Amino acid sequence: MLYHFGKYLLFMSTLVVRGESPRILINRTIDEAILIGINSIMIVAIVSTFIGAVTCVQVSYNLTSALIPRSTIGFMVREMTILELAPTITSIVLAGKVGSSIAGGLGTMQITEQVDALEVMGINSASYLVLPKILASLLVFPMLVTLAMFLSIAGGYVAGTLTGALTAQEYITGIRDAFIPYNIVFALIKSVVFAFLISSLSSFRGYNTAGGALEVGAASTTAVTNSVIAVLIADYVCAELLL
Amino acid sequence: MIEIHNIHKTFGDKKVLDGVSGVFETGKTNLLLGASGTGKSVLLKCIVGLVKPDIGSVTFDGTYFTNNKLDIRQEIRRKIGMLFQSSALFDSMNVQENVEFPLKMLTPDMSKSERMDRVNFCLKRVGLEGSNKKMPSELSGGMKKRVGIARAIAPNCTYLFCDEPNSGLDPLTALKIDELIKEITEEYNITTIIVTHDMNSVIEIGDKIMFLYEGKKLWEGTRDEIMDTDIRELNEFIFANRLMRDAKKVEEEEREEHQENRESK
16 A cells, blocks of 8 residues: 555656656647547436436435425535535546546556667656646536536526426526525636546556456546545545535 | 676566676667567666666766766666667657657757658658657558667667667568668667577677677677587577577468468368
């Protein structure tokens, strides 16, 4: 465990030494951001919309007391979505999608000697391949989480009004009730932390792949598991420190 | 000229290289010959700096490489072109982008049109003009090797390293690749080191040969001298190679005969 952590820290330090020119770094980051962002929009949209819808239906199911106004459902959907579901669930989904893609891609490059080819040319392969992925994730994850927040609340609205759990007016009153803007900041900070953990851990696992196709698969699996665990731990730490 | 001195390398308990020294001359095709697992590829990786030797040093035209300052190592590495066993073309780039890549990275002052001229020149040199837009997955093994050579020579390399350039190729394509490497070596007067276990390559293009056995240099000489050697391990290697070639030849003849018989029926 400590050995791997040490290796991870050394790996991270190689990203910032002997880097390529800013122009190349910016171009590569934009390319990676497009790959990570555009390809993830659909899955984030589906997951977040349904999470919002399910949250609304289940809160409504549990809220049976006549003394509690129905607008509380909207309030709870908003709070759960912004504080926890959008950043964390979106990041866990992205750990599966983006994390495995990063680890698989780098692992394949490693076993097919493409990484060696970069090194022979005098290019810092870690910096060239990994740093843009991390920067792109830091850039794109907050955008995807913002999208997830919006769609999740919209999903709750659709589900709540279609099932007759509450009226549109009640839902809107609920989501506007006692709004704390800091919660949005908190969610975005979490998304940046998760983005860093997922992209760096997956890159670390992929970059250090040795062997053949079997090891690439194993690296992808390990990358996803490590990322998910790291996200959950970081989620708790962020909640303790920032709330 | 590349000089290696007393290279040792151990992986775990296994000693892969045991005090290998030698000189690889400019304008000649220098062959590292030996059976599988004798440390040829590891030696090549030690020379280019992909693997750090435990002991020993490598010198490129008088400039110390191993353990030297990062800047100096980088400067030398920018003069190196390498053809990998698997070709190591970048999957996400087409042929043109693969060849253009080292130019983009190593010569940022070069204009786009100059880069394209150089790419087209290199592709023409390896006989792949017009294949610019093909992806690596659309290329045959021989074509991949050619693109690998084009990418290696694109930035005007001074040193060319080839790790088993014939692996996975049919004898005719292998011969063409060998000839191409030799022509390029002589045309640009570069120092070329080729890792191989193929005696055909020795006969066709081996100007200078270093025979490795169990991590040690057992013999060094020219292709004219190799048949007269009294080193038992080298003779066994040559004999095994000849047997393999004969067996392949017989197999091919039988297949042709079988084919002819079927057609006549």
